Amino acid sequence: MGWEEKQVRGYPEFVQTAQRFHGRPIFALFCGDKDAEGRSWCPDCVTAEPIVRKELHNMPDESVFIYCLVGDRAYWKDPNNEFRKNLKLTGVPTLLKYGTPQKLVEEECFKAELVRMLFTED
Amino acid sequence: QEAAKYDKKVMVLDFVRPTPLGNSWGLGGTCVNVGCIPKKLMHQAALLGQALQDSRKFGWQFDEEVKHNWMTMTESVQNYIGSLNWGYRVALREKKVTYENAYGEFVGPHTVKATNKRGIEKLYTAERFLIATGERPRYLGIPGDKEYCISSDDLFSLPYCPGKTLVVGASYVALECAGFLAGLGLDVTVMVRSILLRGFDQDIANKIGEYMEEHGISFIREFVPIKVEQIEEGTPGRLKVTAKSTKGDQIIEGEYNTVLLAIGRDACTRNIGLDKVGVKINEKTGKIPVNDEEQTNVPYIYAIGDILQDKLELTPVAIQAGRLLVQRLYAGATRKCDYVNVPTTVFTPLEYGACGYSEEAAVEKFGEENIEVYHSHFWPLEWTVPSRDNNKCYAKIICNIQDNERVIGFHVLGPNAGEITQGFAAAMKCGLTKGQLDNTIGIHPVCAEV
Numbered sequence: 006m007g008w009e010e011k012q013v014r015g016y017p018e019f020v021q022t023a024q025r026f027h028g029r030p031i032f033a034l035f036c037g038d039k040d041a042e043g044r045s046w047c048p049d050c051v052t053a054e055p056i057v058r059k060e061l062h063n064m065p066d067e068s069v070f071i072y073c074l075v076g077d078r079a080y081w082k083d084p085n086n087e088f089r090k091n092l093k094l095t096g097v098p099t100l101l102k103y104g105t106p107q108k109l110v111e112e113e114c115f116k117a118e119l120v121r122m123l124f125t126e127d
Numbered sequence: 128q129e130a131a132k133y134d135k136k137v138m139v140l141d142f143v144r145p146t147p148l149g150n151s152w153g154l155g156g157t158c159v160n161v162g163c164i165p166k167k168l169m170h171q172a173a174l175l176g177q178a179l180q181d182s183r184k185f186g187w188q189f190d191e192e193v194k195h196n197w198m199t200m201t202e203s204v205q206n207y208i209g210s211l212n213w214g215y216r217v218a219l220r221e222k223k224v225t226y227e228n229a230y231g232e233f234v235g236p237h238t239v240k241a242t243n244k245r246g247i248e249k250l251y252t253a254e255r256f257l258i259a260t261g262e263r264p265r266y267l268g269i270p271g272d273k274e275y276c277i278s279s280d281d282l283f284s285l286p287y288c289p290g291k292t293l294v295v296g297a298s299y300v301a302l303e304c305a306g307f308l309a310g311l312g313l314d315v316t317v318m319v320r321s322i323l324l325r326g327f328d329q330d331i332a333n334k335i336g337e338y339m340e341e342h343g344i345s346f347i348r349e350f351v352p353i354k355v356e357q358i359e360e361g362t363p364g365r366l367k368v369t370a371k372s373t374k375g376d377q378i379i380e381g382e383y384n385t386v387l388l389a390i391g392r393d394a395c396t397r398n399i400g401l402d403k404v405g406v407k408i409n410e411k412t413g414k415i416p417v418n419d420e421e422q423t424n425v426p427y428i429y430a431i432g433d434i435l436q437d438k439l440e441l442t443p444v445a446i447q448a449g450r451l452l453v454q455r456l457y458a459g460a461t462r463k464c465d466y467v468n469v470p471t472t473v474f475t476p477l478e479y480g481a482c483g484y485s486e487e488a489a490v491e492k493f494g495e496e497n498i499e500v501y502h503s504h505f506w507p508l509e510w511t512v513p514s515r516d517n518n519k520c521y522a523k524i525i526c527n528i529q530d531n532e533r534v535i536g537f538h539v540l541g542p543n544a545g546e547i548t549q550g551f552a553a554a555m556k557c558g559l560t561k562g563q564l565d566n567t568i569g570i571h572p573v574c575a576e577v
Contacts, residue, residue, distance in 0.1 A: 106210035109217070119220055126216070 008061065008068040014038075016087035019073045023103055026069045031103035032124065033071040034114075035094060037081060046078045053098040053114035060117060063124040071103075102126075129450050131222040133457035138251060139224055140231035140241050146280045147266075147273040153212030154219075154226070157261050157433075158442040160208055165283035166303055168204045170474045173310025181513040195311045197288035205284055233400035237427065240400075255456070258406075258415070258423075258430040259445065260399060262392035267295070271355030275366050276386040279304065287362035289313065290384030295352055297323045299473045301389035302335065306476040309344045316345040316381070318352065320373060320390075324473070328485035331521070331538055338477045338519055349373045355386055394434040404428065409436055419463050421452050439469050470537075470552035472545035477519060480548030482555055484536035489525045498535075499526045501561070507542055508572045520574065524564070532561035539574075547575045 011026075013019050023031055034057055037047030045051050061070055075081055075088050075097060088094045101108035102123060113119050130137045143160075145151045152160035172195070179193050219226045227249075229241035234250070242248050264278035277285065279300055290313065294305040297319040309315040317339075324332035340346055350370040358365040363384035370379050394413035401408055401415075407424045408415050414436035421429045429452060432445035447464055454460035470482035489498050502523035510516065525536030537551045551559070569576025 105213075106206055107213045113217065116221075119217060122216065122220055126213075 007066060008064045008070060010061075010070045010072060012072045012074075014074040015076060016091070019071065022071055030065050030068040031071060032064060032068060033073055033099075033101055033103055035073050035075050035088065035097050035099045035101075037097050038074050038077050047081075047097050049111055049114070050098040053100070056115055056117055057098075057100055057120055060120045060124055063121050065125075068124075128218060128222050128224060129453040130457060131224050133453070135457060137224045138253070139219065139226045140229050140239070141226070142228060142230040142242075142244075144230070144263075146278065148277065148281055150281050150284060152284075153209065154215045154228075155208075155212055156259075156442075159211050159215075161280045161283055163442060164208060164211070165204050166279075166307075167474060168207070169200065169283070169307045169311075170303065172200050173307040173476070176310055176312070181509075181515070184513040197311070198286075200311075201284060201286070231399065233404045233406075235403060254427065256428045257449070257452070258396075258399070258428065258434065259432045259449070260395040260434060262394050262433045262440070264388060265391040265393050266388060267352060267390065269353055269355065271357070271366075272388065275355050275357055275364075276388045278388050282387060289387070290363045291382075292316070292385045292387055293318060293368055293381065293383040294387045294389060296389035296391070297321075297325070298389055298391065299324060299327075299475075301387075302339065302475045303473065304387060304389060305344055306339060306474070309339070309342065310476060315343075316347060316383070318347045318350055318370060320351050321349065326485075327473070327479075328481065328487065328536075328538055330486055330523075331479055331481075331540055334519070334521060334540055335473070335475050335477060335479060338516070339475065341516075342476060347379070350379065352386075353378075358382065392433070392440075396434055412436070420455065421448055421464070438466055439471075441469065441471060444469055468552060468555050470548045472548060474545070477540055478542060478544035480537075480539045480544030482537045482548055482552040483534070484525055485538075486523075486525055486536065489527075489536050493527055493529070493535075497528050499528055499532065499561075500524070501526070505541065505574060507574050509542070524561070526561045534559045534561060534564065541574050543574065550575075 011022050013022050019033070034054070036050035036054065037045045039045045064070065076086070080086055081097060096111045098114045099108055099110050100114050100120065100123060107123055107126060109119055109123055141154050143151045158164060176193070176195060216226065227241055227243070229243040229249070231239045231241050234240045238250060238252050239256070240248055240250055264280055266272045266276070282289070282304060289308065292308055292313055292315050294301050294315060294317045297317070301317060302323065305315050305317045322329065322332070323336045336346065347370070350372055352368050352370045354369040356367045358367050366383050366386055368381050368383060368386060371377070396408050396413045396415060405425055406415065406428055415423055415430045415434050416436045417423055417430055421431055423430055431448040431452065433440040438444070444464070444466065451460070451462055451464050454462070468483050470480065473479040484492065486500060500523055502521065504518045505520045505522065506517045507520060520541035522539045522541070524534050526532040527535050534555055537548065537555060539547050
């Protein structure tokens with residue numbers, strides 16, 4: 006069946022989508038919001054996105070890839086935002102395998118090898 | 128990782144043979160997965176239970192009865208361990224160390240065969256090899272042991288609360304596990320064949336045993352199990368244990384939900400093809416003798432950690448030995464691993480930190496007339512208000528009279544023993560004498576000032 010992508014924005018939408026696909030491997034990439042021209046306020050996210058996308062074909066069959074925009078810069082900087090509080094995210098971009106402690110944070114997302122390892126790890 | 132720093136091409140073969148009950152774990156070895164890390168976390172869980180009780184005396188008011196949920200604790204602990212396993216995978220990748228989750232064994236000179244969990248075999252050759260395969264829990268060899276008993280390999284990820292538990296053994300593993308299980312509110316009995324904490328200062332070992340007994344842990348002394356049968360299946364089930372006295376023919380029976388075996392660990396050196404490359408091992412214990420540079424009798428094969436003969440079985444020792452070995456091989460260093468005055472801590476309910484000689488070992492080595500023992504009981508300030516045991520904590524130092532009263536043994540029994548001991552270990556490495564200790568002003572009010 007291959008894999009499918011879901012694009013969401015904000016915490017409630019993320020949780021709802023993740024719960025919908027409970028039982029299937031779920032990978033999520035969290036990035037800062039994009040402006041009208043499609044550029045994110047987060048420069049590292051701009052770098053990481055194409056690298057991650059190139060490795061998506063390594064995800065196991067039936068996987069769901071959730072591309073999640075977290076919000077604007079002010080929201081992200083707030084230490085009490087829901088992503089920090091509930092998902093324990095510490096930075097953007099973050100690429101993680103939902104429901105496991107496996108994740109890559111910031112510059113780790115620039116390394117194709119690590120991204121591939123996350124997608125194919127048992 | 129150290130070798131990769133010096134641009135060597137490095138591969139790690141790590142594989143866990145599942146326990147008799149089917150349990151396995153990720154990268155990191157015993158300490159991370161089924162040893163120090165989960166042990167300390169569960170010990171902390173038990174201490175927090177005690178703290179909650181104490182807190183009422185300090186003015187905290189809460190009506191509800193406080194209960195413990197095994198699954199919540201275990202899930203948190205396993206989650207943390209999972210993040211460590213993942214962290215190691217990332218670290219190895221970043222340092223360009225090749226990692227294979229495969230069972231390694233020698234098949235000929237400079238050659239190993241790696242078999243993964245699907246049975247696929249690959250051959251690798253290398254200039255040098257480092258064996259660090261560690262140990263696994265020993266089973267009793269009695270009917271029902273592998274089918275119904277668990278070991279420390281299973282305990283920290285047990286998917287159900289163990290309930291009424293019989294711990295067989297008197298090692299630090301046995302006592303630490305018995306300690307935190309009781310601290311979490313479970314009914315715990317410890318079955319001991321002879322003495323507690325063999326190899327440790329016996330004066331302190333007995334105090335630890337007494338403390339545990341006074342705090343609700345039953346001890347059955349001088350008995351060994353001879354049979355384990357299942358009365359009822361379940362999570363946990365019900366087991367019947369039959370035991371025989373070591374001093375006669377007396378037989379006793381008991382019923383428990385879980386039987387935890389902690390009678391010793393055996394080196395994983397028997398099935399890795401050491402005979403094919405001529406590495407000598409101690410046939411009786413399975414341990415590998417090495418020279419003071421961690422080299423086996425085969426010059427290109429080295430070994431570190433718990434599998435070494437006559438060396439301390441501690442994670443930091445293995446790590447230090449490994450790092451220094453690589454620095455000697457590839458960075459021109461000459462420093463060898465110093466196995467003397469290595470500090471340790473036993474995380475029983477009353478923690479015990481030690482560095483150097485036990486009283487018995489000091490007497491044997493230097494003679495009773497040449498050593499002086501200074502000791503004291505103390506009552507931690509934090510225990511006064513909740514009226515907790517007022518003469519259980521204890522500290523002693525053993526000095527060599529002939530060498531300027533040099534401190535050759537340090538022992539402390541009380542809360543945070545590990546933290547206290549670390550500093551004194553550094554002082555002992557510098558040659559601490561009783562005189563210097565006397566001249567050091569204490570911090571007040573802390574336990575360590577004694």
